[in-house]
Amino acid sequence: MTAIHEKNKVAAPRPETGRGSKNGAEAVSDMNDRALGLRGDFPILSSTVGRDKLPLVYLDNAATTQKPRSVIDAISGYYERDNSNVHRSIHELGERATALYEAARERARLFVGAESADEIVFTRGTTEAINLVAYSFCAGLKPGDEILLTQMEHHANIVSWQIAARLFGLVVKFVGITDSGELRLEDYERLVGPRTKMVAVTQMSNVLGTVNPIAKIAGIAHSKGIPLLVDAAQGAAHEGIDVASLGADFLAFSGHKAAGPMGIGVLYGKREFLERMTPWQGGGEMIRTVTLEGFEPNDLPYKFEAGTPNVEGAVGLHAALDYLDSVGTDWIREWEKVLSERAIAGLRSIPGLEIFGSARERGGIVSFEVPGIHAHDMAAFLDSRGIAIRAGHHCAHPLAQRLGVVSTARASFFLYNTLSEVDFFIQTVDEARRRLS
Amino acid sequence: MSDFDELYQEIIRDHYKHPRNRVPLGKDCPAFDNPSCGDRVKFLIEWEGEGEGAVIKAVNFDGSGCSISMSSTSMMTELLAGKTRKQALEIVDHFLGIVHGERDSGDLEEMGDVIALGGVIKLPVRVKCATLSWNGMKRLLSAS
Numbered sequence: 180m181t182a183i184h185e186k187n188k189v190a191a192p193r194p195e196t197g198r199g200s201k202n203g204a205e206a207v208s209d210m211n212d213r214a215l216g217l218r219g220d221f222p223i224l225s226s227t228v229g230r231d232k233l234p235l236v237y238l239d240n241a242a243t244t245q246k247p248r249s250v251i252d253a254i255s256g257y258y259e260r261d262n263s264n265v266h267r268s269i270h271e272l273g274e275r276a277t278a279l280y281e282a283a284r285e286r287a288r289l290f291v292g293a294e295s296a297d298e299i300v301f302t303r304g305t306t307e308a309i310n311l312v313a314y315s316f317c318a319g320l321k322p323g324d325e326i327l328l329t330q331m332e333h334h335a336n337i338v339s340w341q342i343a344a345r346l347f348g349l350v351v352k353f354v355g356i357t358d359s360g361e362l363r364l365e366d367y368e369r370l371v372g373p374r375t376k377m378v379a380v381t382q383m384s385n386v387l388g389t390v391n392p393i394a395k396i397a398g399i400a401h402s403k404g405i406p407l408l409v410d411a412a413q414g415a416a417h418e419g420i421d422v423a424s425l426g427a428d429f430l431a432f433s434g435h436k437a438a439g440p441m442g443i444g445v446l447y448g449k450r451e452f453l454e455r456m457t458p459w460q461g462g463g464e465m466i467r468t469v470t471l472e473g474f475e476p477n478d479l480p481y482k483f484e485a486g487t488p489n490v491e492g493a494v495g496l497h498a499a500l501d502y503l504d505s506v507g508t509d510w511i512r513e514w515e516k517v518l519s520e521r522a523i524a525g526l527r528s529i530p531g532l533e534i535f536g537s538a539r540e541r542g543g544i545v546s547f548e549v550p551g552i553h554a555h556d557m558a559a560f561l562d563s564r565g566i567a568i569r570a571g572h573h574c575a576h577p578l579a580q581r582l583g584v585v586s587t588a589r590a591s592f593f594l595y596n597t598l599s600e601v602d603f604f605i606q607t608v609d610e611a612r613r614r615l616s
Numbered sequence: 617m618s619d620f621d622e623l624y625q626e627i628i629r630d631h632y633k634h635p636r637n638r639v640p641l642g643k644d645c646p647a648f649d650n651p652s653c654g655d656r657v658k659f660l661i662e663w664e665g666e667g668e669g670a671v672i673k674a675v676n677f678d679g680s681g682c683s684i685s686m687s688s689t690s691m692m693t694e695l696l697a698g699k700t701r702k703q704a705l706e707i708v709d710h711f712l713g714i715v716h717g718e719r720d721s722g723d724l725e726e727m728g729d730v731i732a733l734g735g736v737i738k739l740p741v742r743v744k745c746a747t748l749s750w751n752g753m754k755r756l757l758s759a760s
């Protein structure tokens with residue numbers, strides 16, 4: 180273990196609750212111990228970076244999380260024991276691969292709280308899931324119908340709809356955000372109209388860390404009979420997802436941002452909508468029968484899964500969701516809150532530094548800027564100390580324009596980050612400020 | 617010396633803090649940007665003389681970006697002063713050739729302060745920063 184990962188004395192954090200409970204500092208210290216223990220599950224976290232072999236401080240979890248040993252083993256085990264194509268091969272390996280693939284679907288059903296595994300479509304990730312809905316749902320709309328998004332969406336949840344708007348003659352509208360980085364909920368009342376056919380919103384902003392009041396938005400949409408799509412890319416592993424309590428009619432997330440592998444994601448869609456939607460891609464399992472005149476699509480969820488699927492990815496995702504549930508999304512949310520509050524307090528003490536977003540409800544993502552220091556230079560300086568953060572516009576141009584910045588630095592946390600990593604991060608940002616400005 | 621100091625050599629920091637030939641330029645000057653990070657440069661070339669024999673009196677630039685993109689631009693403007701269009705294009709192609717691995721990085725030796733970018737151009741994610749203004753200049757010189 181290296182210096183920054185050593186258990187540190189916890190410097191008086193704010194007391195959490197009142198009397199009776201364990202005092203705040205002690206609770207935080209226990210959580211830090213747990214995080215330190217969980218690090219052992221992630222082989223990459225004990226690796227070093229750079230010529231000086233510095234310990235890796237990975238704070239780019241919103242881009243992708245690291246993977247626990249159980250996920251890595253599940254994937255290699257699948258290739259060592261069970262690999263075969265699914266659904267078509269009448270032999271033992273074919274049966275095993277199919278069973279594993281369908282078990283992963285059932286696991287994902289449980290994770291999102293869907294009623295039926297038929298409502299779980301495997302995709303390449305969040306982006307593909309949203310594109311699927313944008314095409315297949317919008318193909319049933321009429322020119323002039325409206326899609327309502329927000330100004331804080333990731334490009335995946337903007338451009339998919341803009342493409343559909345071009346194809347089908349739709350109009351895309353946007354709910355604005357306040358200066359503190361929260362959605363202007365009153366905009367919904369103003370913008371939801373008789374022609375609004377879909378409301379889509381991110382569960383957590385990948386730039387501001389804002390956690391949106393999804394259930395409230397669902398209430399507004401549903402009162403007008405409009406379905407809601409939730410982009411849970413940043414929510415899945417950090418906030419937890421339950422489609423029933425969120426009120427989501429569609430929900431999308433990526434395996435790789437939730438301790439799982441890249442190239443696999445989940446689209447949850449309510450049966451009544453999926454059934455009415457037209458297939459998106461053709462080929463493979465999505466077909467029931469084909470003639471030269473046409474085809475008849477397969478049942479749900481296969482109707483939306485064209486071509487040989489990512490079985491390895493599904494197997495890895497299964498292991499990832501097991502892992503997240505074994506740690507507990509409630510715990511993960513609480514711990515990331517502790518980490519980000521500490522990071523925000525520390526960053527605030529750095530002269531001139533600006534933090535983007537101060538929403539009341541927020542998760543473990545903090546974007547900031549030190550005037551006079553370009554985010555790339557900040558990231559390069561942190562990298563030279565072994566700290567990985569992200570610098571750029573984070574695939575949210577409209578939001579960057581709203582904030583009036585081109586490029587911000589972003590630190591994002593996960594279950595394995597520790598208090599001493601946060602402290603080292605802050606200290607290094609301050610060092611960068613002194614050296615680079 | 618840490619990796620950072622090697623990458624961000626003193627010359628780079630000097631060009632970033634004290635950019636050469638940087639002046640505020642208006643909307644009508646040709647601009648080039650790197651949409652993936654938002655870095656942006658604009659140029660105004662002043663020529664001396666006529667036709668083939670005309671030489672660049674000065675390359676003025678304006679822009680915003682990281683220290684790699686801005687220092688690279690500042691260095692370029694110094695190199696191109698006094699050159700004909702043809703010579704300037706050769707210099708730009710020479711640099712881009714090195715960056716794209718078509719030429720030996722030792723060839724940076726002949727390029728003045730640009731040699732300080734030697735470490736940067738080995739990093740795939742930072743090449744975009746270092747080449748923004750050179751790609752823009754190439755287009756500008758080839759077009760007009």
Ligand SMILES: Cc1ncc(COP(=O)(O)O)c(C=O)c1O
Nearest residue numbers: 304305306333335385410412433
């Ligand atoms: C909010 C949000 N939506 C969508 C995406 C796209 O995810 P993916 O690239 O895994 O499809 C991201 C990832 O950056 C995100 O943060």
